């Protein structure tokens with residue numbers, strides 16, 4: 590895997606250094622997302638990823654989906670007041686150091702989440718603008734896109750669209766790297782601090798390249814393309830690992846490298862369950878790099 594020109598493949602991961610114990614000081618993260626009954630995406634993927642990265646996971650559920658590796662068979666949104674109630678219950682007692690949003694489904698839920706994000710002044714807000722599942726099911730109503738760009742993105746520290754999501758957000762077609770950069774600039778202009786335009790839908794490529802734009806320059810995070818159909822939940826898992834890194838006090842570039850390693854391990858160590866697009870392997874990272882449950886106090890992250 591590469592970031593710019595530096596190679597880090599295969600080495601033991603020093604990002605998670607020396608725990609003394611689990612307990613006081615353990616970072617807490619909150620995911621505001623939908624439930625995937627099949628366990629590969631949504632809240633389930635987020636909580637598994639947090640756990641694997643030694644972050645205590647909490648959740649606010651926005652929707653229940655009936656879903657498996659073959660597709661989404663039903664979507665049942667949760668009332669916006671209930672989403673607010675869940676966020677308040679977590680925020681007022683457990684003080685999440687980082688917050689991730691996934692499937693938000695409606696403008697009403699987005700408004701509720703944005704209002705609470707502003708209220709609590711979250712500094713590490715990762716917005717994964719989930720719109721359509723790989724099987725084609727709509728996880729965000731079309732009329733909610735405007736609320737996402739106008740209300741939530743200006744509060745986000747990072748937004749992580751895939752290519753089709755970036756196309757839907759900007760109304761641009763994205764086929765080349767220079768079009769990806771233009772789309773990232775466009776999204777950044779709405780007030781989000783960092784844009785990570787993911788490359789999983791680029792097709793016909795030797796590398797999966799995720800592009801970071803921070804308002805002044807671009808950094809590419811690249812990894813070898815994994816030829817697998819078990820890609821269900823890649824976006825959720827990637828954004829959750831990024832959120833976990835931020836909750837642990839990492840800089841954004843460190844947290845992104847951690848997320849890239851996490852998803853690469855989850856793709857290269859397949860579980861091969863289900864008859865459709867199976868879930869990625871959330872154990873993969875710790876099977877590859879070891880050092881499970883090593884804790885670092887926040888703000889003392891070791892550079893990867």
Ligand SMILES: Nc1ncnc2c1ncn2[C@@H]1O[C@H](COP(=O)(O)OP(=O)(O)O)[C@@H](O)[C@H]1O
Nearest residue numbers: 751787788789790797813814815823824827852
């Ligand atoms: N086949 C693959 N090989 C390697 N990395 C991949 C592959 N598919 C997706 N990724 C990585 O998984 C993460 C999620 O990307 P993407 O699939 O674009 O998001 P989403 O699941 O939201 O559609 C990114 O880091 C991307 O580069």
Ligand SMILES: Cc1ncc(COP(=O)(O)OP(=O)(O)O)c(N)n1
Nearest residue numbers: 623624630631723821822823824825
């Ligand atoms: C409940 C729920 N949330 C999000 C998604 C989309 O997840 P993603 O990581 O983009 O993976 P795919 O579904 O596209 O494989 C989801 N399916 N369900």
